[in-house]
Amino acid sequence: xxxxxxxxxxxxxxxxxxxxxxxxxxxxxxxxxxxxxxxxxxxxxxxxxxxxxxxxxxxxxxxxxxxxxxxxxxxxx
Amino acid sequence: xxxxxxxxxxxxxxxxxxxxxxxxxxxxxxxxxxxxxxxxxxxxxxxxxxxxxxxxxxxxxxxxxxxxxxxxxxxxxxxxxxxxxxxxxxxxxxxxxxxxxxxxxxxxxxxxxxxxxxxxxxxxxxxxxxxxxxxxxxxxxxxxxxxxxxxxxxxxxxxxxxxxxxxxxxxxxxxxxxxxxxxxxxxxxxxxxxxxxxxxxxxxxxxxxxxxxxxxxxxxxxxxxxxxxxxxxxxxxxxxxxxxxxxxxxxxxxxxxxxxxxxxxxxxxxxxxxxxxxxxxxxxxxxxxxxxxxxxxxxxxxxxxxxxxxxxxxxxxxxxxxxxxxxxxxxxxxxxxxxxxxxxxxxxxxxxxxxxxxxxxxxxxxxxxxxxxxxxxxxxxxxxxxxxxxxxxxxxxxxxxxxxxxxxxxxxxxxxxxxxxxxxxxxxxxxxxxxxxxxxxxxxxxxxxxxxxxxxxxxxxxxxxxxxxxxxxxxxxxxxxx
Numbered sequence: 001x002x003x004x005x006x007x008x009x010x011x012x013x014x015x016x017x018x019x020x021x022x023x024x025x026x027x028x029x030x031x032x033x034x035x036x037x038x039x040x041x042x043x044x045x046x047x048x049x050x051x052x053x054x055x056x057x058x059x060x061x062x063x064x065x066x067x068x069x070x071x072x073x074x075x076x077x
Numbered sequence: 078x079x080x081x082x083x084x085x086x087x088x089x090x091x092x093x094x095x096x097x098x099x100x101x102x103x104x105x106x107x108x109x110x111x112x113x114x115x116x117x118x119x120x121x122x123x124x125x126x127x128x129x130x131x132x133x134x135x136x137x138x139x140x141x142x143x144x145x146x147x148x149x150x151x152x153x154x155x156x157x158x159x160x161x162x163x164x165x166x167x168x169x170x171x172x173x174x175x176x177x178x179x180x181x182x183x184x185x186x187x188x189x190x191x192x193x194x195x196x197x198x199x200x201x202x203x204x205x206x207x208x209x210x211x212x213x214x215x216x217x218x219x220x221x222x223x224x225x226x227x228x229x230x231x232x233x234x235x236x237x238x239x240x241x242x243x244x245x246x247x248x249x250x251x252x253x254x255x256x257x258x259x260x261x262x263x264x265x266x267x268x269x270x271x272x273x274x275x276x277x278x279x280x281x282x283x284x285x286x287x288x289x290x291x292x293x294x295x296x297x298x299x300x301x302x303x304x305x306x307x308x309x310x311x312x313x314x315x316x317x318x319x320x321x322x323x324x325x326x327x328x329x330x331x332x333x334x335x336x337x338x339x340x341x342x343x344x345x346x347x348x349x350x351x352x353x354x355x356x357x358x359x360x361x362x363x364x365x366x367x368x369x370x371x372x373x374x375x376x377x378x379x380x381x382x383x384x385x386x387x388x389x390x391x392x393x394x395x396x397x398x399x400x401x402x403x404x405x406x407x408x409x410x411x412x413x414x415x416x417x418x419x420x421x422x423x424x425x426x427x428x429x430x431x432x433x434x435x436x437x438x439x440x441x442x443x444x445x446x447x448x449x450x451x452x453x454x455x456x457x458x459x460x461x462x463x464x465x466x467x468x469x470x471x472x473x474x475x476x477x478x479x480x481x482x483x484x485x486x487x488x489x490x491x492x493x494x495x496x497x498x499x500x501x502x503x504x505x506x507x508x509x510x511x512x513x514x515x516x517x518x519x520x521x522x523x524x525x526x527x528x529x530x531x532x533x534x535x536x537x538x539x540x541x542x543x544x545x546x547x548x549x550x551x552x553x554x555x556x557x558x559x
Contacts, residue, residue: 009435010463042424042433042467066463
């Protein structure tokens with residue numbers, strides 16, 4: 001199973017703002033460098049970018065869930 | 078705050094966390110006043126919870142469900158019988174609405190009058206007020222710009238470079254510099270968009286952009302009987318993303334003449350808004366020209382350097398003023414002695430663009446010894462949450478001169494053991510040992526030098542080797558405490 005890992009700890013978001021659509025949905029193509037999530041850590045926001053290409057199977061984490069560095073956040077096919 | 082006869086508090090609730098909550102609890106204990114801490118689930122094991130006489134759980138980690146939950150805070154005050162609320166810095170400290178709600182809930186607000194917070198909180202209003210009071214401000218407009226066309230026209234008349242700022246902004250958001258006609262409109266639009274997004278206010282105003290200024294601020298203190306004094310200045314020029322990292326007092330480039338002038342300006346500014354309690358008048362210094370920037374209507378993170386050079390406990394004075402007492406000293410009694418420096422120990426990796434990195438503290442020993450003061454909100458075994466500001470501790474030192482204080486700070490930092498989260502200890506050790514610091518330059522060249530910052534990386538590997546490289550951080554959406 002190919003996964004994208006989150007490089008930093010914090011709070012994970014699947015969308016850029018509450019009104020925005022998710023960065024990716026199941027079946028979407030992912031290219032290296034695509035933004036797949038946002039992490040809030042100590043009042044700063046950081047875009048999480050794909051380090052590999054593939055097709056989204058599913059997010060492995062919900063919005064507003066805590067995330068650890070190195071945790072799998074997206075499964076790719 | 079309301080004047081009248083002095084009324085000593087028996088119990089005070091601290092609507093804050095971390096090092097500033099610990100700081101306030103200490104002074105309360107010295108005054109024989111009971112302390113009530115509040116905390117989130119993420120802070121259950123934090124030192125401020127243990128050190129207070131009582132502690133009340135507010136809710137889960139996110140600030141909206143804990144430290145910014147007004148109803149829960151007022152409930153905690155009622156349940157514990159607290160008579161007053163100290164807001165610390167950040168959170169509700171500059172929220173006039175909250176200050177009024179305290180009064181409505183029968184609680185004394187330990188801070189300035191809500192009207193003064195409002196007048197200084199809206200930056201265009203503050204500029205207007207200061208101009209009317211004869212306080213110099215950076216050349217610019219005091220009414221919001223109506224259009225991109227007006228922005229360009231005004232920029233031409235002021236002269237490039239110019240800075241666009243949002244009315245409700247702070248912490249670097251909404252702040253954009255235009256160096257010429259080619260980027261004026263884009264910078265204006267960027268400020269407007271960020272103002273709308275982060276502060277729900279698209280008003281933009283323009284100022285002359287001062288290149289490589291020093292950031293100098295004056296501490297003031299006022300009681301409810303009309304007495305206003307200043308406690309001299311601090312230099313807070315060393316910043317990253319418009320947030321302070323190192324502060325000192327006195328300012329190294331300010332001579333006696335300029336000091337007298339800027340301190341007088343600060344007292345005038347405080348009088349102009351009927352200020353009470355502790356506050357700070359911030360400005361930019363270019364040569365010996367001081368321009369008003371804003372007034373921070375609260376206690377500031379860097380207040381210890383002023384306490385070290387004047388011997389005055391600012392938190393104690395805030396409490397006495399809130400109890401209706403007169404200041405026990407006059408201006409001529411406030412004496413500036415020696416030199417103090419403070420380094421903010423944030424959970425950040427300077428070598429990765431000041432990336433915040435929280436985590437479990439696995440090794441911890443604070444510096445001590447002659448002339449060293451540590452204000453901290455963490456300890457060994459505490460898991461630093463990711464929900465809050467990255468400030469873990471502040472190291473402040475006092476000595477007879479800047480040179481000696483620098484040597485003392487370097488010695489103190491060499492004693493500081495902190496492992497687990499990232500920390501700015503290695504950054505401060507490198508910065509304070511630099512020629513730029515010794516020559517009292519602004520050091521912006523070092524802060525913008527990625528190679529120099531990269532070289533501050535500590536020898537031990539902290540992040541898990543499995544993790545891919547961290548992305549570059551963006552500026553935070555909310556201002557910090559000072």
